[in-house]
Amino acid sequence: QVQLVESGGELVQAGGSLRLSCAVSGRTFSNVAMGWFRQAPGKEREFVAATIWTADSTYYADSVKGRFTISGDNAKNTMYLQMNSLKPADSAVYYCAAGRSVIPRMPRTYEYWGRGTQVTVSS
Numbered sequence: 443q444v445q446l447v448e449s450g451g452e453l454v455q456a457g458g459s460l461r462l463s464c465a466v467s468g469r470t471f472s473n474v475a476m477g478w479f480r481q482a483p484g485k486e487r488e489f490v491a492a493t494i495w496t497a498d499s500t501y502y503a504d505s506v507k508g509r510f511t512i513s514g515d516n517a518k519n520t521m522y523l524q525m526n527s528l529k530p531a532d533s534a535v536y537y538c539a540a541g542r543s544v545i546p547r548m549p550r551t552y553e554y555w556g557r558g559t560q561v562t563v564s565s
Contacts, residue, residue: 444468444554446538451559454528462523462559464538475544477552478512478523480534480561490536491523492546501546505531528563535560
């Protein structure tokens with residue numbers, strides 16, 4: 443059983459930066475595909491970024507491209523999302539997800555989910 447635990451969300455001013463972490467247990471994270479999704483109140487969960495470690499491929503939503511970077515630390519079995527130049531529109535609960543065979547931008551193809559971490563960007 444894979445468990446994912448997100449951390450790092452907090453209140454930040456527009457233009458600031460945050461780094462979210464997703465700690466993975468139960469499986470070596472480099473053997474699965476992993477992604478970040480977010481959900482704002484009243485909105486559907488939306489894709490943010492994903493990576494397929496074995497293919498060395500990364501994917502980003504157009505809204506975050508050039509501002510967010512997904513990365514991982516094998517030794518710590520942890521995935522990160524570096525978020526720069528944050529905007530109020532980035533405010534949401536951010537979820538970490540993992541799966542063995544995913545379509546990166548499609549949340550229903552991921553098998554495992556964390557509980558989320560709140561990011562709030564003030565104007």
